[in-house]
Amino acid sequence: MTTGERQNKSAAADELASLSLAERIAARVATMSRAERRVAEFLRTRGSDAIFATAQQIGAATQTSDATVVRTAKTLGYSGLQELRHSLGKQVVAATSPLAQLRKRLERPGSQATSLLSQVFAEATDRLTETARRMADADFDLAVEAIANAREVIGIGVGPSELTARYLELKLNRMGRPARSTGATGFRLADDLLTLTGEDTLVLYWPTRLRNEMEVVLDHAQAVGARTVLMSDSLGPLIGDRVSVVLPAAHSAGDIVGEGMTTQVLTDAVLAGVRAHDERRATRAHELLTDLRTSLSQVNGPSQRRRR
Template structure:
């Protein structure tokens, strides 16, 4: 990262809400010590560069320590530098074209291929650490209980959010739990909601963008009495009154790591919790999966023990 980049003036606008970075700096700058004041002004004036930088790089650019950068972020009302980056990232998502964001990511990571590893893994660690920090343990336990007690789990996600939803439904089935994926948009969504019942659980993967489909799913779940688990980055405060449980899954501030990265890890935690509640059921499902896979193995491979007459020799295609 350059130690003296040009200010990202486009990030500062007269229409910034009161909770924006520039507004926070404006309100708190006079009360800050000199070193933190320099950091705060740098964060405000170089926001698009900051989002791709580490605390150490920011400190070097300002002439102070990485600890001062983290402390300044907290004094601005953020939980830390990752939280500040997420706030800037949300502004970029809504105000910058995707092609521009892609070029910014490439520039931020640098041209050296080896440096990409540091940037991507650094952000991955930040996302997981922040997700764990924000995770309310009592709500997580409640979510596990809801899934373990459901007649059927319905996993909903559209676009890239369909990936963790598909993962959840497949893994629950392997644990012996009835589950299915609903990932359709528009009129086709109605077909996926027809079988929803009061004893069911709906798991919605909705990172940051509220869609009409999300509202329809929540309205229908409420009408039939089904419980709902929302896994999200920023829709928790918007939809908390309409869902049973909200679990955080921190989004990428830079786009270096996949949208569903945090959601998948939260899903892994839920699945382990469900398996632990009924170990016999989970192991039975796992063993059945092994047996079925062995019957599908090509001829000549180790297919494991098989009951006589349980499968016929496949015909040539």
């Protein structure tokens, strides 16, 4: 290694040393293997569990190996697992310190002059503002195109995110566009992926945590050539290179507003783009929906009820 290379390596190490774990992961995720990304995601979301865990235990939890755990720690700029655990410990101590706890109590609704309503609207505004700041027009256009040109759109969400996936399905169907949704996990998810083709688009509502079945979804989508739109707060850096486009849906530290709020608004924006993509198709579908509703209201009208 030349003197210049050693200096560059030292400068890169110094730069990483000043970053938090999450920032280190974002800076190095592009160079990580898939197994290393699983370890990094475990460290990011379950750091308190890793403080006293051995490399073997972390490897078992992430379905990797102890060597992968150590290699990930070094990739993130730590000398090894011991330094990484020490850094995680300091983060947990800082988060649970008396000063931090006092700050949390002061931020609770009703503890200050600011009303609960104002806090809710302030947090919602912050999330939407941050989402708009992080959004690239080109990425938004790609997402609209992927959905508008799909043979079928499949929304996938787990927990609260399933509600947004169902909403996407409902609104697309009302535009005359075939769509379905699922909140299935484990083996049940296989049935929803079975008919996926290269003409379809998956819309993935995956906010913050990388689950094991997500790897299967991404692998299968890539295998059949389906396009994928990821709506997420923080998974973009981890799996952004494995999806067609990432739309950031920012969360915030307050957690007063539900996690689905930002993705709901973002979904409405995408749906507006899809409608504009083919306004006549959406209008025809709306007219048919109105006709069907009118017919159904007549069937269930007063005269029909008297005949029963």
